[in-house]
Amino acid sequence: xxxxxxxxxxxxxxPAGTVVRPYRGVSALDRIAxxxxxxxxxxxxLFGTRGISAVGVGDVCSEAGLTKRYFYESFQSIxxxxxxVFEEVRANLMVRVAPALAAGGPxxxxxxxxxxVRAVTEDPRVLRLLAFExxxxxxxxxxxxxATNAVEAWFxxxxxxxxxxDRNRLRAYAFVGASTQIGLAWARGELSLSxxxxxxxxxxxxxxxxxxxxx
Amino acid sequence: xxxxxxxxxxxxxxPAGTVVRPYRGVSALDRIAxxxxxxxxxxxxLFGTRGISAVGVGDVCSEAGLTKRYFYESFQSIxxxxxxVFEEVRANLMVRVAPALAAGGPxxxxxxxxxxVRAVTEDPRVLRLLAFExxxxxxxxxxxxxATNAVEAWFxxxxxxxxxxDRNRLRAYAFVGASTQIGLAWARGELSLSxxxxxxxxxxxxxxxxxxxxx
DNA sequence: TAAATCTGATACTTGGAAGTGTCAACTATG
DNA sequence: CATAGTTGACACTTCCAAGTATCAGATTTA
Numbered sequence: 001x002x003x004x005x006x007x008x009x010x011x012x013x014x015p016a017g018t019v020v021r022p023y024r025g026v027s028a029l030d031r032i033a034x035x036x037x038x039x040x041x042x043x044x045x046l047f048g049t050r051g052i053s054a055v056g057v058g059d060v061c062s063e064a065g066l067t068k069r070y071f072y073e074s075f076q077s078i079x080x081x082x083x084x085v086f087e088e089v090r091a092n093l094m095v096r097v098a099p100a101l102a103a104g105g106p107x108x109x110x111x112x113x114x115x116x117v118r119a120v121t122e123d124p125r126v127l128r129l130l131a132f133e134x135x136x137x138x139x140x141x142x143x144x145x146x147a148t149n150a151v152e153a154w155f156x157x158x159x160x161x162x163x164x165x166d167r168n169r170l171r172a173y174a175f176v177g178a179s180t181q182i183g184l185a186w187a188r189g190e191l192s193l194s195x196x197x198x199x200x201x202x203x204x205x206x207x208x209x210x211x212x213x214x215x
Numbered sequence: 216x217x218x219x220x221x222x223x224x225x226x227x228x229x230p231a232g233t234v235v236r237p238y239r240g241v242s243a244l245d246r247i248a249x250x251x252x253x254x255x256x257x258x259x260x261l262f263g264t265r266g267i268s269a270v271g272v273g274d275v276c277s278e279a280g281l282t283k284r285y286f287y288e289s290f291q292s293i294x295x296x297x298x299x300v301f302e303e304v305r306a307n308l309m310v311r312v313a314p315a316l317a318a319g320g321p322x323x324x325x326x327x328x329x330x331x332v333r334a335v336t337e338d339p340r341v342l343r344l345l346a347f348e349x350x351x352x353x354x355x356x357x358x359x360x361x362a363t364n365a366v367e368a369w370f371x372x373x374x375x376x377x378x379x380x381d382r383n384r385l386r387a388y389a390f391v392g393a394s395t396q397i398g399l400a401w402a403r404g405e406l407s408l409s410x411x412x413x414x415x416x417x418x419x420x421x422x423x424x425x426x427x428x429x430x
Numbered sequence: 431t432a433a434a435t436c437t438g439a440t441a442c443t444t445g446g447a448a449g450t451g452t453c454a455a456c457t458a459t460g
Numbered sequence: 461c462a463t464a465g466t467t468g469a470c471a472c473t474t475c476c477a478a479g480t481a482t483c484a485g486a487t488t489t490a
Contacts, residue, residue, distance in 0.1 A: 021458065023466055031466090051351065053268065056447060067468060068449075077448095135350030136266065144400065166408050170397055170416055177396025178389035185359065185388050193381050201385055208423045236488065238436055246436090271477060282438060283479075292478095 036074040038064040043085040048125020052082050052137050079138035086139055089126055090146065093119055098153075106157045109210070110203050117199050124187060131184040147176035171209040178205060251289040253279040258300040263340020267297050267352050294353035301354050304341055305361065308334055313368075321372045324425070325418050332414050339402060346399040362391035386424040393420060 020028055042063035046055045057078060061071055075081045096119045097112055104111035120127050134143035151172035179202060185191050186198065193201070235243055257278035261270045272286055272293060290296045311334045312327055319326035335342050349358035366387035394417060400406050401413065408416070 021465060023457065028466095053351065057449085058447070067470090069468085072449075132351055132355070136268065136347055136352060140347070143396075144405075147396075166406050167412075167416070169400070170406055170408065170413075173396045173400050174393035174416075174420060177392040177394070177399075179392070181358075181362075181388045181392025181395070182385055184392075185384070190359075191381050191385055191388075193385065197382075198385075201382070201389075205389060205424075209420075236435065238487065243436095272479085273477070282440090284438085287479075 032073065035064075035066060035070050038066060039071060039074055039081060040085055040088060043081045044089070044125055044129070047082060047085060047133065048123075048128050051128075052078070052133050052139065082133075082138045086129060086134075086142060089129055090142075093126075101153065101157065106154060109154075109206050110199075113203050113206060114199050117195065117202065120183060121186065121195060127183055127187045131180050131187060134180075143176065143180065144173075147172055150176070175206055175209055178202075247288060250279075250281055250285045253281060254286060254289060254296060255300055255303060258296045259304070259340055259344070262297060262300060262348060263338075263343050266343070267293070267348050267354065297348075297353045301344060301349075301357060304344055305357075308341075316368065316372065321369060324369075324421050325414070328418050328421060329414050332410065332417065335398060336401065336410060342398055342402045346395050346402060358391065358395065359388075362387055365391070390421055390424055393417075 022028065023031060026034070039060060042060050043055075046059055046063055050059075055078065057068055057071055060078070060081065061068055071081075075084070093116070097115045100115035101109075101112040120130060129139075130143070130146075133139050134141075134146070148169075151169070182191070182198070182202070186193075191198070237243065238246060241249070254275060257275045258270075261274055261278055265274075270293065272283055275293070275296065276283055276286055286296075290299070308331070312330045315330035316324075316327040335345060344354075345358070345361075348354050349356075349361070363384075366384070397406070397413070397417070401408075406413070
């Protein structure tokens with residue numbers, strides 16, 4: 001809200017975005033939430049197919065079937081929308097992987113890798129978002145955060161005391177970088193391996209790397 | 216107006232960019248080549264520090280000490296300049312790595328990795344160009360070409376008959392992806408390993424991967 | 431010296447996207 | 461029905477960078 005707008009008298013309680021009463025049976029807050037959802041969906045669709053840099057406010061609005069005015073109701077910029085879309089994708093991934101990680105435990109990482117690979121590859125838009133769009137632009141750096149968090153989680157589970165943090169992190173980066181690059185090639189159809197074979201490879205890679213870390 | 220100037224008689228052989236006679240003791244062709252060089256240098260500097268997407272024609276011209284007119288003398292767009300800059304970087308890298316690869320041979324990849332890592336890390340701009348800028352934007356996909364070429368070269372040297380191309384390529388991607396991600400973290404100063412330790416790690420990683428390929 | 435070419439600075443036109451404003455039609459409230 | 465909130469369409473202003481044109485002064489050539 002505006003800070004010193006004009007909350008003077010009682011005759012003007014809502015200066016800017018009038019958000020008060022129901023419309024077509026939907027409450028004001030629900031309508032806003034609904035539109036925000038439409039924008040997030042449109043964002044995932046466009047970012048995940050054309051790439052973030054090729055998408056403008058107008059594009060998102062067309063895709064969502066809304067007008068600019070409602071874009072700025074929920075977001076201040078395309079980058080802010082990209083952040084929100086990515087955050088949602090990340091959260092969904094976590095929900096799918098975390099149980100598998102807990103179930104498999106640190107000595108058997110296969111379940112987690114399996115869950116992760118299947119979750120990522122089943123939606124090309126998610127794959128593109130993770131593989132392509134986290135290298136440059138507004139989402140730059142998020143891949144590293146992602147990697148760091150994942151490795152921290154794994155460390156926490158394994159009870160491993162990091163006595164050589166830098167080597168560990170290097171290997172974590174190696175795994176994330178390798179996975180990403182492979183996923184990228186996979187997304188373009190350059191690898192005809194089955195998903196199972198792909199998972200086997202990644203598990204093997206992880207175990208090679210982890211052996212060096214733990215040992 | 217450029218078109219119907221006054222090419223009346225046969226005395227006007229050069230319609231557009233007048234490129235004829237020496238100036239300040241430099242021939243016309245040399246002047247063009249010189250300006251092209253200035254633009255390439257400016258491109259590497261700006262692309263390698265700010266990132267391609269943050270650089271416009273005007274920026275490059277300022278950095279090069281030239282005006283737009285001379286930009287369009289040698290390039291048609293920023294993307295075309297980016298291509299040329301990348302190609303030059305790639306060629307320089309090849310020059311440094313190829314001899315080491317030939318000397319070490321397929322069984323001892325250390326020399327090649329050593330040369331590659333040192334070449335890339337000694338110029339932060341090159342590192343950034345390879346690690347960041349080949350993921351999105353005009354240089355997208357070049358990392359894969361790079362990887363493919365490198366692996367093909369290595370295969371050629373090793374005389375290895377690829378009977379399982381997809382697995383080989385997957386591992387090639389794994390190595391390139393891991394190297395890139397690590398280089399990226401290194402570029403940001405997140406890894407305090409010495410270059411020697413870094414090289415050790417990468418050699419070890421490569422040997423793990425190559426063992427699977429050859430064996 | 432006169433004519434032609436070359437250079438660098440700068441003005442200019444153009445195009446696209448961001449962000450804001452207006453308005454007529456629609457819906458809830460009393 | 462009258463009033464006020466709500467919506468979508470679209471016009472509008474602003475801004476920025478691309479790309480083009482102009483011009484005075486410097487340099488070469490005849």
